[in-house]
Amino acid sequence: MFPVLLRREIILMLALKAALLTLLYFLFFSPAHRVTVTPDSLRAHLVGP
Amino acid sequence: MDLVELSRLQFAVTALYHFIFVPLTLGLSVLLGIMETVYVMTGREIWRDLVKFWGILFGINFAMGVATGITMEFQFGTNWAYYSQYVGDVFGAPLAIEGLMAFFLEATFVGLFFFAWDKLSKIQHLIATWLLALGTNFSALWILIANGWMQYPVGAHFNADTMRMEVSDFMEVLFNPVAQAKFVHTVSAGYVTGSVFVLAISAWYLLKGRNAEFAKRSMTVAASFGLASALSVVVLGDESGYTAGQNQKMKIAAIEAMWETEPAPASFTVFGLPDLAAHKTHMEVKVPWMLGLIATRSADTPVPGISELVGIAQKNIADGLIAYKALATIKKDPHDAQARKELDDHVGHLGYALLLKNIRPDIENATQDEIVRAANSTIPNVPVLFWSFRLMVGLGLWFIALFAFSFWLSAKRQLDRWRPYLWAALLTLPLPWIAAELGWVVAEYGRQPWVIVGVMPTALGVSSTTTTNVTLSLLGFVLFYSALLVVDFYLLRKYIKLGPDAPQHEEAA
Numbered sequence: 001m002f003p004v005l006l007r008r009e010i011i012l013m014l015a016l017k018a019a020l021l022t023l024l025y026f027l028f029f030s031p032a033h034r035v036t037v038t039p040d041s042l043r044a045h046l047v048g049p
Numbered sequence: 050m051d052l053v054e055l056s057r058l059q060f061a062v063t064a065l066y067h068f069i070f071v072p073l074t075l076g077l078s079v080l081l082g083i084m085e086t087v088y089v090m091t092g093r094e095i096w097r098d099l100v101k102f103w104g105i106l107f108g109i110n111f112a113m114g115v116a117t118g119i120t121m122e123f124q125f126g127t128n129w130a131y132y133s134q135y136v137g138d139v140f141g142a143p144l145a146i147e148g149l150m151a152f153f154l155e156a157t158f159v160g161l162f163f164f165a166w167d168k169l170s171k172i173q174h175l176i177a178t179w180l181l182a183l184g185t186n187f188s189a190l191w192i193l194i195a196n197g198w199m200q201y202p203v204g205a206h207f208n209a210d211t212m213r214m215e216v217s218d219f220m221e222v223l224f225n226p227v228a229q230a231k232f233v234h235t236v237s238a239g240y241v242t243g244s245v246f247v248l249a250i251s252a253w254y255l256l257k258g259r260n261a262e263f264a265k266r267s268m269t270v271a272a273s274f275g276l277a278s279a280l281s282v283v284v285l286g287d288e289s290g291y292t293a294g295q296n297q298k299m300k301i302a303a304i305e306a307m308w309e310t311e312p313a314p315a316s317f318t319v320f321g322l323p324d325l326a327a328h329k330t331h332m333e334v335k336v337p338w339m340l341g342l343i344a345t346r347s348a349d350t351p352v353p354g355i356s357e358l359v360g361i362a363q364k365n366i367a368d369g370l371i372a373y374k375a376l377a378t379i380k381k382d383p384h385d386a387q388a389r390k391e392l393d394d395h396v397g398h399l400g401y402a403l404l405l406k407n408i409r410p411d412i413e414n415a416t417q418d419e420i421v422r423a424a425n426s427t428i429p430n431v432p433v434l435f436w437s438f439r440l441m442v443g444l445g446l447w448f449i450a451l452f453a454f455s456f457w458l459s460a461k462r463q464l465d466r467w468r469p470y471l472w473a474a475l476l477t478l479p480l481p482w483i484a485a486e487l488g489w490v491v492a493e494y495g496r497q498p499w500v501i502v503g504v505m506p507t508a509l510g511v512s513s514t515t516t517t518n519v520t521l522s523l524l525g526f527v528l529f530y531s532a533l534l535v536v537d538f539y540l541l542r543k544y545i546k547l548g549p550d551a552p553q554h555e556e557a558a
Contacts, residue, residue, distance in 0.1 A: 003551075006105065006544065010112045013536055020529050021116060028522035029123035035512040037134035039212040045131055046212070046403065046509065047377050048410060 066530040070114025076243015078182035102549035113537040132510030147191035154184035197228025237281040242481040244275025252474035272455035294344025300495040314348040315341035362424035369402030444484040
């Protein structure tokens with residue numbers, strides 16, 4: 001159903017998109033960037049130390 | 050900008066970009082189902098051509114839009130870690146089901162829709178197309194259940210030992226009236242978007258004097274489905290107004306710029322100039338009874354204004370401070386039964402006490418002035434809500450008028466006779482996106498200062514990450530999404546210009 005040219009364009013775009021998303025993930029959102037929150041740290045955050 | 054504002058801006062930007070792609074996917078998937086049903090019922094090839102052409106445009110939008118929502122989930126772990134820990138038990142389940150719906154059901158049937166024309170029978174392919182539409186709509190249902198819970202947190206309770214909100218009744222979360230009203234209102238808006246898209250592009254073909262039979266059939270489907278959808282948006286938006294009137298009274302008061310309580314039967318302000326400093330709305334034009342009917346479904350119930358609601362918030366903060374002090378006692382002695390009882394009795398307003406955290410850390414020592422300041426912080430940005438809502442409603446009424454006229458012209462078989470109408474249809478193309486984005490502004494900006502209404506102030510949900518990290522990732526998102534949008538526009542424009550009878554459309558896989 002997809003024209004061949006469009007199929008190529010979309011595959012290229014999806015590959016680029018996946019690469020960019022992966023890059024953004026590793027630059028800003030990987031586990032190393034996450035803040036670990038435990039019940040105790042949340043209790044300290046809300047109620048105080 | 051501080052960390053809270055940056056994190057909010059980042060989430061808002063990604064959500065608003067994501068919702069550029071979503072409504073067209075929602076609307077076009079159902080339109081494809083309708084067109085293919087006509088094809089199967091009549092056996093006429095032109096209807097198959099319709100499905101294939103609009104399917105190509107659906108495919109472009111789907112491919113560009115897919116996974117643009119996943120970046121919001123990235124942000125939960127980094128920018129909103131306290132929020133995720135506090136409400137993850139409730140919020141996580143619908144979010145996970147949404148992911149399963151989107152990635153398994155929807156993706157499977159997208160594949161069948163595009164690549165199984167020659168492998169399935171007509172009926173089998175039709176079923177795949179409708180299941181694609183169903184999957185698309187179902188994934189919207191689950192994300193809106195999660196969002197509805199943020200607006201009206203039911204079916205959950207606070208556990209002082211785990212410091213989390215925990216599900217007590219999943220069915221209550223699932224059938225949350227705010228979520229249900231939000232879901233039907235949102236998907237209807239998507240149907241309007243899909244219908245306007247088909248109508249506008251078909252009008253362009255007629256203006257260009259090409260593909261007339263194809264365009265007129267497309268417009269007939271878009272006009273009838275669009276009219277039903279546009280009427281549904283208004284009716285279901287009214288239901289959203291009613292649920293907000295019951296559960297988010299401050300949002301309704303802010304949308305109405307209603308500083309003082311409106312006696313029954315409450316009037317609706319069609320026009321006015323909200324004055325934040327004077328707490329007045331100048332040059333008001335009001336429709337009697339209308340707000341009472343929308344917000345309370347009655348003519349004998351007053352609708353509380355901002356001043357009255359701020360007064361109630363003050364009382365809630367004072368009550369919530371009892372829960373907060375009990376929680377502090379439990380922190381020191383987890384076995385203090387009296388403190389646990391006090392917490393249970395007042396936990397419903399704990400979130401209100403937490404509003405004081407924006408003012409001072411030791412909130413148990415808050416003065417009356419500080420309580421008043423915290424109560425005043427429950428007022429959202431009135432002018433933004435007032436104008437966003439009115440513009441959205443105005444656009445909604447325009448869509449009804451346009452679709453009704455299109456339907457009439459279609460019935461008269463005069464869709465191609467009147468060029469000003471065709472131009473009006475074409476120029477309407479961007480408007481459903483503007484209306485949908487304004488709808489989200491009303492829903493989410495109107496939720497402030499809460500991330501979970503009455504439970505958690507937004508500022509307390511934000512992680513202790515760095516502003517540099519949020520600023521740079523925000524910049525990355527803006528560049529990434531803008532590039533996607535440019536490619537989406539480029540590809541859509543290219544294949545619309547080629548039209549349904551372009552020879553390359555016949556190049557099968």
